[in-house]
Amino acid sequence: xxxxxxxxxKKLVYRDFPSPVPAPDEVLVQVKACGICGSDIHxxxxxxxRRIPPVIMGHEASGIIAATGELVKNxxxxxxxxxxxxxxxxxxxxxRIGKYNISDGREVLGVSPGSYRRHGAFAEYVAVPExxxxxxxxxxxxxxxxxxxxxxxxxxxxNISEISKDNSAAVTGTGMIGIFLVKLLRIKNISPVIAIDxxxxxxxxxxxAGAHMVVSSTDNEIVEKIKLQTEGRGVDFSxxxxxxxxxxxxxxxxxxxxxxxxxxxxxxxxxxxxLQKVVTSELRIQASCAICGxxxxxxxxxxxxxxxVDDQISAVVPLSEGKEWFDxxxxxxxxxxxxxLIP
Numbered sequence: 590x591x592x593x594x595x596x597x598x599k600k601l602v603y604r605d606f607p608s609p610v611p612a613p614d615e616v617l618v619q620v621k622a623c624g625i626c627g628s629d630i631h632x633x634x635x636x637x638x639r640r641i642p643p644v645i646m647g648h649e650a651s652g653i654i655a656a657t658g659e660l661v662k663n664x665x666x667x668x669x670x671x672x673x674x675x676x677x678x679x680x681x682x683x684x685r686i687g688k689y690n691i692s693d694g695r696e697v698l699g700v701s702p703g704s705y706r707r708h709g710a711f712a713e714y715v716a717v718p719e720x721x722x723x724x725x726x727x728x729x730x731x732x733x734x735x736x737x738x739x740x741x742x743x744x745x746x747x748n749i750s751e752i753s754k755d756n757s758a759a760v761t762g763t764g765m766i767g768i769f770l771v772k773l774l775r776i777k778n779i780s781p782v783i784a785i786d787x788x789x790x791x792x793x794x795x796x797x798a799g800a801h802m803v804v805s806s807t808d809n810e811i812v813e814k815i816k817l818q819t820e821g822r823g824v825d826f827s828x829x830x831x832x833x834x835x836x837x838x839x840x841x842x843x844x845x846x847x848x849x850x851x852x853x854x855x856x857x858x859x860x861x862x863x864l865q866k867v868v869t870s871e872l873r874i875q876a877s878c879a880i881c882g883x884x885x886x887x888x889x890x891x892x893x894x895x896x897x898v899d900d901q902i903s904a905v906v907p908l909s910e911g912k913e914w915f916d917x918x919x920x921x922x923x924x925x926x927x928x929x930l931i932p
Contacts, residue, residue, distance in 0.1 A: 591932065592712035593911040595642045598635040601912040606645065609708065609716035616664055616719055617656040618672070621731035623710040624649035625928045626739070627764060629699070630918050631856060644701040648674035650710035651725060651734035661719045671734045673721040674698050675879055676707060690745070690881040711911060713932045723884045726892040732905055732929050733891060736898040738880070740887045742853070743769035746877035750851045752779060752826045759783040759815065759824040761806070761840045762831030762854055763795040765927060768901060770828050770853070775799040776895050781818050785811070785839065790924050797900070806839055815843045823848060832856035838863055841872065849873040901926045908932045
């Protein structure tokens with residue numbers, strides 16, 4: 590098969606690669622679409638240490654089942670599917686208590702951190718366990734289905750925060766996940782939803798996505814402006830989707846006393862942390878990791894039209910052009926949302 594292989598950092602090669610052979614409980618998926626994630630871009634230069642070459646990256650994908658392992662009972666050749674990015678053991682203790690996203694021995698598709706190497710979906714075929722598969726509704730395209738993973742990451746963060754429609758919320762960092770946070774918070778009738786970013790173009794996108802208020806993170810009066818929108822207290826729930834010291838501290842600063850901060854961004858290994866402010870304000874700090882069962886809800890939102898993803902897709906291009914698009918995204922040239930590669 591053809592695949593886009595990270596042979597060295599910053600060296601992607603489109604070449605022949607051995608086709609995966611599905612295990613007895615796996616299916617072989619013919620990939621029809623796979624999005625480039627921001628984590629793939631960070632993996633491209635080795636900055637995260639989680640994509641050690643050689644590896645086929647890519648985990649935001651959809652396709653058609655081309656073959657099934659001998660133990661697969663619930664799926665057949667020709668089924669249109671998307672799949673979770675987390676490979677996990679359903680019998681693990683964490684999986685059994687409903688937290689497969691942090692289960693022992695879990696692997697992430699398209700990731701190679703040193704302890705394992707799991708080739709991903711920047712390829713013509715990928716093999717995945719049947720228990721992470723989800724059927725794509727007939728009215729959803731493969732490109733739209735490839736957006737499910739990113740939306741599910743945002744929905745998981747919202748679900749575990751325990752926010753309700755009577756609460757206010759802020760989203761700090763309005764990249765792909767941040768925009769999904771804004772959209773899904775609006776679907777859940779949260780008001781107001783406040784979006785924060787340093788990039789004015791991203792703030793425009795956040796406004797179009799439904800944010801009631803957008804504000805630059807460089808605004809010296811940001812805390813006061815947000816308090817004006819929240820009866821002088823600050824937001825009830827603060828979502829951080831950038832993963833940097835500055836944005837985490839800002840997400841904490843704009844929360845009310847007794848509020849909840851949900852950390853979604855994961856780009857920095859360590860950050861500075863305002864311990865005394867967190868303790869004296871009795872803040873709840875909640876981290877959110879990946880996805881844990883949100884795929885079906887996202888697919889339902891897509892099928893019903895409640896969630897639109899077309900406005901977040903900037904380009905749909907052949908996998909053979911993947912190297913050029915990685916270089917473009919890595920350099921920051923252009924104002925791109927999701928770029929989807931088609932094998």
